[in-house]
Amino acid sequence: MPGLTVGEPFPEGVAFTYVAPTGELDLTACGLPIQYDASKEFASKRVVVVAVPGAFTPTCQVSHVTSYISNLDKLKAAGVDQIIFIASNDQWVMAAWGKANGIKDDSILFMSDPGAAFSKSIGWVQGDRTKRYALIVDHGKVTYADVDEVRGSIEKSGAEAVLAKL
Incomplete structure (x- = not known):
């Protein structure tokens, strides 16, 4: 299965776009x-990257x-510096999604993976959208990477799954 392998460095040249909270x-x-x-x-x-098929x-x-918002304190206590949600939506839609969820600071950032370029590079896409997956990147090294293959499941990419791997 394509993707990222635990223990390898996070790839070079990966960029996302966002609108700062x-x-x-409003x-x-x-x-x-x-x-x-x-x-x-x-x-x-130490960052958690969460990919979703689409905002809203x-x-x-x-x-x-909501699993990440409700577990934010636990994630921070486990040493997570930032949580980043990515989707193929543009950065303004992603920013609106963050605002709609009451996010006022950079503890959780909502970013665009333009054209799902990063997700395509690791093979975790379905059509033009990212699959639902989560990564833990600890100072440049991938320490967790898994994708949910079952529609509607967050078993491998939800906050609880990530907390179990921290």
Whole structure:
């Protein structure tokens, strides 16, 4: 199965785009997009990357993102510096999704994987969308990588699964 292998370095040249949280929850206010060099940023952090098929979609909203929001304190206590949600949606949709979920700071960032480029590079896509998966990247090294193959499941990519691997 394609993907990332535990123990290997996070790939070079991976970039996402996002709109930084402002603290305002006004969904109509947009910021300017920021390029996020994931390869560089992940070298100095312990990060959980969560890929979802789409912002605001049923499983993604009802159970996936909420599992991370409700477990944020536990994830931070386990040494996670940042949680990053990615999808093929553009950065403004992803920013609105974060605001709709009450996220006011950078503890959870919602980013665009433009054209699902990163997800395609590891083979975890379904059509033009990312599959549902989670990664733990600890100072540039992949320490957990798994994908949910069952539609609607967050068994391998939800916060509880990630907490069990930290």
